[in-house]
Amino acid sequence: MLSGCMAAVLAGVFGGLIWAQIQAGSGHLTLLVLAGLLVLLACLAVIASLVHLGLAKPVAALERELELQVHGQSDQPVKLPPSHALGGLPAAVARLASGSADARREFAHKTEQATASLAEEKARLAAILLDLSEGVIVCNLQHRVLLYNQAAFRLLGAPAALGLGRSLFAVFAQDAVRHCLECLRERDPGDDACRASGQTPDGVIEFLCGLVEGSELFKLRMAPVSIEGPDIIAYVLTFMDQGDRAEALAARDRLLTHVTSDWRRPLAGLRAVIETLRDHPELGATKRDALERVIAEETIFLCEGFESLAQGYERAPGRAWQLAEIHSSDLLNSLRRRLSCANGPEVTVIGLPLWFRGDSHSLLLALDRLLNRLREHTGASRFDVEPLLSDRQVYLEIVWSGSAIPGALLARWLGEPITGAAAGASLRRILDLHGSDVWSQEKRAGWAYLRLPFAVPSHLPVVRPGVVLPARPEFYDFDLFEDRQLTRAAADQPLRRLDYVVFDSETTGLRPSAGDQVIALAGVRVVNGRILTGETFNCLIDPGRPIPPASVRFHAITDEMVAGRPPFEVALPQFKEFVGDAILVAHNAAFDMTFIKRQEEASGLKFENPVLDTLLLSAVLHDHESEHGLDAVAARFGIEISGRHSALGDAMATAAVLVRMLDLLEARGIVTLAQAIEASSRMTGLRKMQARF
């Protein structure tokens, strides 16, 4: 518009100039030029106004409309200017604007719906939580409270410190909670320890925890929360009313009532009789006799009554906190890690893992303290810890090189309080809670032990009974003894002093040549006759083919479990690294070695370690027995193992068998590796022949 005006003004100016020239009568040329310029200017003016009307104005109008649309201030469709030269642009813009408006409306609608549904879910959850008599608190990984219910608030005594977004540790003592969360995060859902127990690997941990204020102990259960994938994003704590306290008091009440009602009579009788005897020395012999018999009878009655009272009291519910079942591997590995982080004594976990009843956190603290005191007192810095199974107990045995600890010193250690323990308990109190004690003796020349007894779980987790799986048929199509590097030095080593890796594999089937593949490989190290429970290799392997349903009942490994796991060509080199130079041992090793050999060829690896087979050794030792499957051999040696038919469980059982065999082999004159290999080699020949018949 402005340019149009300017053009018009300039035209006027030039018009004036031209007119002046005409008046002044100058030459025609100048006139023509000026006239031309005038025409040009006039044209420019016209074009300018056309542009203005056709483009600038509609564009401005469009811009305004768009602004309104974008800012959601107009629900009307875009108003197009009536005449314009923008071609299809306004229409396209209009479509865009209306599309955007639609999307916005849709979005608002969806949001509304989602919010409503979420609100409904939340209301439902709140209603459920309200109904629960259990206290529930949900926390994130920073231990801030995300959610809690009325029951939790009430059971904790209505603490002011409990609130959304606030730290859990304003209410509960932190050590035990942190420890449990760590345990949950350490646990691998494929963990054999979980599967072995027959429990679902849902990873719920029970533990005792004290409050920040007050000395009450609560029994809490912690469960992980993960939404997608295995990563834990939060945890749920649940706990009950200490109603078991009420039950315990009631039980004790009953015992007392029983005593007060039942014992009056015999006590009264005794008193009467004794007083009579004293006051009347003139009583005849028969009378005397009769009275003395009364004394004897009533005394026996009272003694028996006392025994049953004492037992009733021991067994009364809630007297000792009902302890959770813990797996010795979990506890001892935690201990090992904890000590090594704090530059504490070095702990080697040996022996077969066992289940027992206990509170993980307080035992961790107790053992930590004991080991530190042991190190201070004896100067030893390396300790073996082994769980031992006996008739009615599980013992944890700590062994070191040195002498036993005198009872008086132990008693002193037990009296010391432990920071971080529930309610500042002493070592003595923690052991009392477990119905346990500790004593020290010499183990063998130059070695001493500390032993702590613990209760076994009330029902030992067992592999589902009723289905006795047939033993895997013996496999001999593989020569264990050719091609193995056996240096003179290794050959003459006594078996006891050698390092072994005892391993087992699970496969899709029994025929390596027909395409069966390895789906699990596990091994455990045995050094100096000790099974190093803490040093294991355990790997699920993707076989790259479906697992036949028929084989699943043997190993309980499903396609889902192996999906995404490393293939054998990745796992085997890792296994090789774990093995190093140790002697390989397996039960019916020919079977496992065949699969390994096939992979060796594919990957260009080569295992040159000597191989021993516990099946062959069993045949050498007990050639009169017909059964040499792992189950039969383990039973013969009295080895009980949880987690059978998992690769790690079988490897452990085989390791235990190997360790037991060392003595027997020595008695048979098989002392060195070379001798063992020779005997096994001969036995292979024999068994191959037998198998043919």
Next chain:
Amino acid sequence: MTRSVLVVDDEPNIVLSLEFLMRQSNFDVRVARDGEAALAEIERQRPDLVLLDVMMPTRDGFDVCEAIRANPALKDVRIIMLTAKGREIEREKGLALGADDYITKPFSTREVLERVKRYIGDEAGD
């Protein structure tokens, strides 16, 4: 040869009964009221069997048992522990520390005698 028994208990009634009982069975009986006295007596003259109470002040029965077993010269001394605590753990601990047997109070005197005779025989005449 007359066998000798040392009764160690801080409870006078128990001591009275056991001392009488042992004497009646022709055992040579000595008495100690606590752990220290017991060890001193044992040092003075070695008994064949010790009836050892667990719950005693200053040095408890476990301590004394440990001390006895720590001395190789006393390896033939038999130890029967007497205890008022009936828990399994106590029994195990006692046996682990080297006691030969374990009797819970309240006990039958007949039983005590039987056990004592089992360990050190009935040689003392009838």
